[in-house]
Amino acid sequence: MKGEFVVNGKRVRCTFSTDVTLLDLLRSEGFTEVKEGCREGQCGCCVVLLEGKLVNSCQVFAASAMGKEITTVKGLGNLHSPHPLQTAFVEAGAVQCGFCTPGMILAAYALLKENPDPNDEEIIQALDGNLCRCTGYVKIIQAVKRGARRMRS
Amino acid sequence: MKDMHQVGKSPDKIDSLALATGDEKFTDDFTLDDLLFAVLLYSPHAHAQIDGIDCTEALKVPGVVDILTHENVPRVLHSTAGQGYPEPSPYDALLFDKRVRFVGDRVALVAAESESAAREALGKIKVEYRLLEPLFHMEEAMKEGSPRIHADDEHVKIPAIYEPERNLCAEVNITLGDLDRGFNEADFIEEHTYRTQAVSHCAIELHTVKSCFDVRGRLVIISSTQVPFHARRIVSRVLGIPLWMIRVIKPRIGGGFGGKQEVFLEPLAALVTWRHKRPCRIVLTRKEVFISSRTRHAMRIRLKTGVRVDGSISALEMDGLLNSGAYGTHALTVLSNVGAKVLPLFNKIENLRFHGRSVYTNLPVGGAFRGYGASQGYFAFNQQIDMIARRTGQDVREYIKKWHIKEGETSAVFKALGEGKEGVSQTIRSCRLGECIDRGADAIGWKEKRGKRLKTGIDSVRGVGMAVAMQGSGIPKIDMASAYMKMNEDGSFNLFVGATDIGTGSDTILAQIAAEVLQVPVESIIVLSSDTDLTPFDTGAYASSTTYISGAAVKKCAIELRKQIFRTAARMLDRDIEQLSLECGKVVDTRNGKALSFEEIAYHATYFEDQFQIQGHASHTSTQSPPPFIAQFAEVELDLRTGRVAVVKFVSAVDCGQPINPKLVEGQVEGSVLQGLGYALTEDYAFDSNGKMLNPRFWDYKIFTAADTPEMITIIVDSHEDSGPFGAKSVGEIAINGPAPAVANAIFDAAGIRLYELPMTPERVWKKLEESSEG
Numbered sequence: 001m002k003g004e005f006v007v008n009g010k011r012v013r014c015t016f017s018t019d020v021t022l023l024d025l026l027r028s029e030g031f032t033e034v035k036e037g038c039r040e041g042q043c044g045c046c047v048v049l050l051e052g053k054l055v056n057s058c059q060v061f062a063a064s065a066m067g068k069e070i071t072t073v074k075g076l077g078n079l080h081s082p083h084p085l086q087t088a089f090v091e092a093g094a095v096q097c098g099f100c101t102p103g104m105i106l107a108a109y110a111l112l113k114e115n116p117d118p119n120d121e122e123i124i125q126a127l128d129g130n131l132c133r134c135t136g137y138v139k140i141i142q143a144v145k146r147g148a149r150r151m152r153s
Numbered sequence: 154m155k156d157m158h159q160v161g162k163s164p165d166k167i168d169s170l171a172l173a174t175g176d177e178k179f180t181d182d183f184t185l186d187d188l189l190f191a192v193l194l195y196s197p198h199a200h201a202q203i204d205g206i207d208c209t210e211a212l213k214v215p216g217v218v219d220i221l222t223h224e225n226v227p228r229v230l231h232s233t234a235g236q237g238y239p240e241p242s243p244y245d246a247l248l249f250d251k252r253v254r255f256v257g258d259r260v261a262l263v264a265a266e267s268e269s270a271a272r273e274a275l276g277k278i279k280v281e282y283r284l285l286e287p288l289f290h291m292e293e294a295m296k297e298g299s300p301r302i303h304a305d306d307e308h309v310k311i312p313a314i315y316e317p318e319r320n321l322c323a324e325v326n327i328t329l330g331d332l333d334r335g336f337n338e339a340d341f342i343e344e345h346t347y348r349t350q351a352v353s354h355c356a357i358e359l360h361t362v363k364s365c366f367d368v369r370g371r372l373v374i375i376s377s378t379q380v381p382f383h384a385r386r387i388v389s390r391v392l393g394i395p396l397w398m399i400r401v402i403k404p405r406i407g408g409g410f411g412g413k414q415e416v417f418l419e420p421l422a423a424l425v426t427w428r429h430k431r432p433c434r435i436v437l438t439r440k441e442v443f444i445s446s447r448t449r450h451a452m453r454i455r456l457k458t459g460v461r462v463d464g465s466i467s468a469l470e471m472d473g474l475l476n477s478g479a480y481g482t483h484a485l486t487v488l489s490n491v492g493a494k495v496l497p498l499f500n501k502i503e504n505l506r507f508h509g510r511s512v513y514t515n516l517p518v519g520g521a522f523r524g525y526g527a528s529q530g531y532f533a534f535n536q537q538i539d540m541i542a543r544r545t546g547q548d549v550r551e552y553i554k555k556w557h558i559k560e561g562e563t564s565a566v567f568k569a570l571g572e573g574k575e576g577v578s579q580t581i582r583s584c585r586l587g588e589c590i591d592r593g594a595d596a597i598g599w600k601e602k603r604g605k606r607l608k609t610g611i612d613s614v615r616g617v618g619m620a621v622a623m624q625g626s627g628i629p630k631i632d633m634a635s636a637y638m639k640m641n642e643d644g645s646f647n648l649f650v651g652a653t654d655i656g657t658g659s660d661t662i663l664a665q666i667a668a669e670v671l672q673v674p675v676e677s678i679i680v681l682s683s684d685t686d687l688t689p690f691d692t693g694a695y696a697s698s699t700t701y702i703s704g705a706a707v708k709k710c711a712i713e714l715r716k717q718i719f720r721t722a723a724r725m726l727d728r729d730i731e732q733l734s735l736e737c738g739k740v741v742d743t744r745n746g747k748a749l750s751f752e753e754i755a756y757h758a759t760y761f762e763d764q765f766q767i768q769g770h771a772s773h774t775s776t777q778s779p780p781p782f783i784a785q786f787a788e789v790e791l792d793l794r795t796g797r798v799a800v801v802k803f804v805s806a807v808d809c810g811q812p813i814n815p816k817l818v819e820g821q822v823e824g825s826v827l828q829g830l831g832y833a834l835t836e837d838y839a840f841d842s843n844g845k846m847l848n849p850r851f852w853d854y855k856i857f858t859a860a861d862t863p864e865m866i867t868i869i870v871d872s873h874e875d876s877g878p879f880g881a882k883s884v885g886e887i888a889i890n891g892p893a894p895a896v897a898n899a900i901f902d903a904a905g906i907r908l909y910e911l912p913m914t915p916e917r918v919w920k921k922l923e924e925s926s927e928g
Contacts, residue, residue, distance in 0.1 A: 040439065090170050098177060137859040
């Protein structure tokens with residue numbers, strides 16, 4: 001089937017089969033910043049914001065995202081103009097292999113949009129759907145706090 | 154020590170911004186046109202002979218291009234272990250075999266125009282299996298009449314014990330002193346059997362390979378590998394493709410932990426590309442990673458210690474049985490390491506025996522895993538030490554401080570036991586374990602909490618426990634790393650290293666080392682790593698070798714450039730080199746303060762007089778492997794009704810020599826601790842009675858999440874290892890060794906029960922609680 005959606009503010013027209021997931025469609029359209037870690041909705045590497053809500057894109061049929069707005073980590077900022085959360089992850093040392101990082105940052109962003117000044121417990125709750133095997137989460141939690149401070153100021 | 158301006162600082166990891174913006178590329182992020190998607194068919198049986206494979210229907214599925222089976226691939230015995238040559242692991246694997254040896258062993262590969270076509274075809278391959286009796290229990294592997302798992306042409310490349318006809322994959326046996334005398338001198342004996350389980354590395358990036366031809370007809374393999382140079386060699390040998398025709402590129406890697414040292418997918422993707430002259434992609438699913446890649450080796454360790462009343466150990470006997478699973482990758486070296494990385498720590502034990510056997514079973518394959526045998530050994534050793542200290546009425550902190558190896562001392566075990574062969578004698582030049590113990594104990598609140606059994610609720614009680622460990626820094630006389638550098642006209646440098654950054658930050662710390670030598674900002678060092686066409690050789694990311702071995706190669710290389718810079722400046726200033734000094738990107742004439750910038754020097758060399766490229770290269774090997782040391786402390790809260798153990802606080806105090814980048818050191822420790830806590834408490838392979846893994850998904854195989862993370866404190870003590878680059882040792886593995894025994898010792902402190910088996914699940918803890926209340 002054919003469809004159209006908006007990714008990071010840009011309109012994307014695409015052709016896809018009915019059973020394809022949003023994850024696979026996004027990656028095949030070149031949005032490789034959306035990562036695949038389990039395809040079972042457990043690792044959180046593939047999360048995107050769908051109409052502003054955090055979803056595991058491996059658990060969403062692409063067809064259901066048509067006509068909607070999607071934000072990936074590239075929609076928050078880029079190398080030349082990074083989002084404060086992206087900078088915070090860098091400075092806090094929260095990026096080791098970096099494979100979970102796009103998902104982590106989006107999960108943190110979704111939290112901070114609702115709750116600009118979360119406590120540790122709230123941060124941990126918000127990141128509970130995102131697995132990281134490198135960092136032990138310590139610096140990720142610090143990064144979210146640092147990013148939150150920066151976004152508030 | 155002189156002031157350092159790059160080493161010991163924590164500049165941002167050089168790839169981290171592009172990782173945070175999603176711009177960096179992992180293997181599957183490279184797009185290749187005209188791609189073939191390859192998927193694998195796995196054995197549903199633990200042990201079977203394949204009497205026939207019928208691919209007729211599968212080949213009819215639209216889009217299917219090729220099916221590979223044992224009938225049409227090269228039959229070359231090899232090891233997938235991804236080690237240096239000759240591998241210490243047996244040559245017991247084929248691309249595909251007529252026999253399958255575990256549920257998850259490979260039967261066939263389908264290459265198709267789409268993944269869905271390939272998967273559809275998988276279901277249509279008809280395999281006729283003749284079931285063979287399976288062997289699951291390592292204790293039974295060597296019994297008379299047990300099924301044989303390997304016994305044809307399998308062989309070893311090095312002088313080592315290998316007897317596949319009785320499922321013996323490796324054996325190690327060393328004795329020092331007089332064991333009988335030692336045990337006779339003992340006032341009491343502690344003898345216990347410990348069991349550790351298989352676990353999965355769970356790197357979040359799935360194992361991924363892409364292959365294609367370049368425009369000159371050479372094979373290019375992009376791979377999520379820890380060992381690009383070994384991968385090139387193994388692909389060449391297995392497929393019979395000349396090595397010069399193969400290029401292996403390692404892009405960003407989403408974690409390895411030893412799992413991506415195995416070279417088991419690269420030859421298959423390469424073969425599809427070779428046969429069809431088209432790019433090929435293999436990405437395992439998470440389930441496939443669990444069932445078909447590699448695990449930490451499960452072990453049974455019997456530890457017997459003869460102890461005098463003062464606590465001194467008169468004899469120690471360690472007997473290890475390692476479950477290698479269906480193939481023998483790393484079976485010898487992990488087994489060796491159980492003794493080699495543990496026993497030297499208490500170097501005053503004169504009468505000592507280490508005996509270990511690795512055996513084949515029809516279970517998933519063990520392999521390299523962060524800790525590499527030390528994790529298994531320290532689980533046993535640290536509990537035994539805790540028991541001895543308690544029984545002799547000593548504080549375990551003081552007990553360990555008294556008996557552990559010190560600076561200026563050696564252990565006969567270093568020489569007796571290496572990685573699969575005799576080891577290398579060495580004297581410890583840096584050891585701050587005592588300080589690690591003191592500072593760690595203060596941070597956990599040892600004095601206030603140890604032995605207090607503080608109640609935090611009607612049914613919850615707390616305890617604290619500790620563990621110590623050492624590891625190594627590279628494999629002496631085996632690991633080799635090299636580096637190449639050149640200077641650009643503006644005074645910046647390109648650094649080319651074979652060293653393999655798998656997420657650890659090695660690109661960054663190697664840049665820091667070069668920047669320190671050349672007295673330039675780290676941004677002036679442009680790093681390119683791990684491309685077999687562009688970078689010089691490195692054995693790869695394993696054995697805690699990168700900082701110590703690759704770092705030393707980079708340091709040597711940068712010193713060579715510095716010499717050339719001085720020589721050029723000396724000519725320009727008409728001075729002797731001795732009259733010059735280096736200061737922040739400048740060469741200064743110490744007599745008159747006149748300075749030449751690196752830019753001026755580089756322009757001069759490039760364009761003006763005696764033109765030449767300022768460039769250099771260096772290799773490094775080491776005759777020693779100085780161990781880092783660590784003391785780790787756990788505070789647990791035990792629910793006496795359910796047996797649930799929650800780790801509330803965890804402290805690590807590490808002596809890794811001079812930290813090149815303290816923030817990255819902390820990251821290695823924190824990540825290791827959490828991975829180690831999963832090993833301690835939750836992670837396990839559950840099998841049904843037919844050897845099939847029941848929990849191959851994150852829903853059922855529980856790794857720690859943010860919500861499980863305890864308060865974590867990491868202390869880096871001041872230390873300097875003279876033989877390391879700027880005083881550095883290693884830190885990538887060591888911190889995974891302590892969590893399991895520290896938690897076990899904390900559980901004992903809380904409730905007086907001993908857990909000898911991992912993981913320490915609520916069921917096991919509860920059972921022990923029941924037993925102790927009955928007793």
